[in-house]
Amino acid sequence: MTQPSQSPVATEALAQSAFLLAARGEPVPHTPVWFMRQAGRSLPEYKAIREGITMLESCMRPDLVVEITLQPVRRYGVDAAIYYSDIVLPLKAVGVDLEIQPGVGPVVASPVRTAADLVAVRPVTPSDVSYVTEAVQELTSQLGGTPLIGFAGAPFTVASYLVEGGPSKDFAKTKALMYSDPDLWHALADRLADVAIAYLSVQIEAGASAIQLFDSWAGGLSARDYERFVQPHSAKVFAALEQYGVPRLHFGVNTGELLGLMSEAGADVVGVDWRVPLDEAVRRITAAGGAPKPVQGNLDPALLVAGWEAIEPEIDRILAEGKAAPGHIFNLGHGVPPTTDPEVLHRVVKAVQSKSARA
Numbered sequence: 001m002t003q004p005s006q007s008p009v010a011t012e013a014l015a016q017s018a019f020l021l022a023a024r025g026e027p028v029p030h031t032p033v034w035f036m037r038q039a040g041r042s043l044p045e046y047k048a049i050r051e052g053i054t055m056l057e058s059c060m061r062p063d064l065v066v067e068i069t070l071q072p073v074r075r076y077g078v079d080a081a082i083y084y085s086d087i088v089l090p091l092k093a094v095g096v097d098l099e100i101q102p103g104v105g106p107v108v109a110s111p112v113r114t115a116a117d118l119v120a121v122r123p124v125t126p127s128d129v130s131y132v133t134e135a136v137q138e139l140t141s142q143l144g145g146t147p148l149i150g151f152a153g154a155p156f157t158v159a160s161y162l163v164e165g166g167p168s169k170d171f172a173k174t175k176a177l178m179y180s181d182p183d184l185w186h187a188l189a190d191r192l193a194d195v196a197i198a199y200l201s202v203q204i205e206a207g208a209s210a211i212q213l214f215d216s217w218a219g220g221l222s223a224r225d226y227e228r229f230v231q232p233h234s235a236k237v238f239a240a241l242e243q244y245g246v247p248r249l250h251f252g253v254n255t256g257e258l259l260g261l262m263s264e265a266g267a268d269v270v271g272v273d274w275r276v277p278l279d280e281a282v283r284r285i286t287a288a289g290g291a292p293k294p295v296q297g298n299l300d301p302a303l304l305v306a307g308w309e310a311i312e313p314e315i316d317r318i319l320a321e322g323k324a325a326p327g328h329i330f331n332l333g334h335g336v337p338p339t340t341d342p343e344v345l346h347r348v349v350k351a352v353q354s355k356s357a358r359a
């Protein structure tokens with residue numbers, strides 16, 4: 001897919017960016033680094049700009065999306081930007097009644113429990129999210145050689161909010177639905193796969209250089225349940241996006257038992273939380289006979305408040321373990337905690353980039 005908003009110079013700089021080289025398993029000038037949830041939360045300039053504006057409102061205003069997406073790029077010098085939005089935005093865009101409550105997360109007014117509830121879940125069209133196209137086009141032109149990562153929630157994680165009605169620890173209602181009415185579960189997950197495909201296609205067609213499919217809560221499932229209830233739907237999303245040729249990243253928390261299956265779903269880059277060392281993650285990805293793949297991760301976010309003496313040896317260990325993969329994108333094992341001191345993140349970026357620089 002061509003990217004009309006990019007000059008030939010920017011296109012070449014992008015192709016040679018550390019992030020895209022690592023995602024393709026090619027030699028890199030340094031190990032690229034970005035952070036999940038780098039946009040928002042801990043940045044004072046984010047809190048200032050969000051004053052009096054709800055999360056979802058801010059996601060529908062291209063001027064705010066552009067500014068908030070760029071804030072961490074300016075401040076930290078990260079190797080990639082992640083589009084500022086939320087996994088429930090496409091549902092909101094097709095009319096599902098939901099809000100994002102501060103400190104809580106997405107809350108759905110009428111949870112999905114019956115076949116009749118499914119009508120609310122239809123794929124987004126580009127005109128439902130014209131502000132996304134506008135913001136991505138503006139971002140890619142301002143970012144030049146820095147890649148923009150588009151993202152969506154994977155069918156299971158988004159379904160968990162729709163079925164539970166809000167955040168959950170045990171996903172009891174979601175699992176009950178899978179077991180008691182598998183046909184309804186598969187119909188819902190299939191619709192959510194179509195939502196993710198449509199929403200990610202909009203972002204890629206507007207110029208995003210890579211996409212990440214967040215299955216944050218898939219680690220709540222056994223491998224057996226993941227394989228029959230979830231993997232086919234995530235696989236549908238990855239397969240539909242293959243035509244674009246952009247790297248497809250996949251991530252979930254507590255997915256040590258699922259890394260092989262999540263890789264098999266069709267990810268080009270496998271995200272790893274802090275529980276599994278990256279070299280062990282590579283072994284798990286290849287255990288069923290699959291080819292080794294680039295990995296992303298995996299500094300424990302809790303360490304960000306533990307002091308530099310604790311953080312630095314962990315960076316060294318992760319950079320060393322990441323060498324077991326054909327490509328390594330440095331990240332946290334999950335999102336930036338809201339209390340993080342921005343100076344610490346800046347120091348992590350500089351340390352990763354300088355320690356890994358090719359002589």
Ligand code: CP3
Nearest residue numbers: 036037038039040055085086087102103104105214216335
């Ligand atoms: O990564 C980035 O910087 C881009 C922005 C981004 C947000 N949400 C902004 C946001 C991304 C990639 C997401 C994805 C997302 N949203 C996920 C997957 C990633 C992950 O963390 O596992 C999930 C599970 C959600 C659902 C969600 N939305 C949660 C759990 C929360 C946090 C609730 C809280 O306040 O602790 C949100 C709200 C949210 N999404 C905020 C931001 C900046 C905070 C709300 C605010 O600023 O008012």
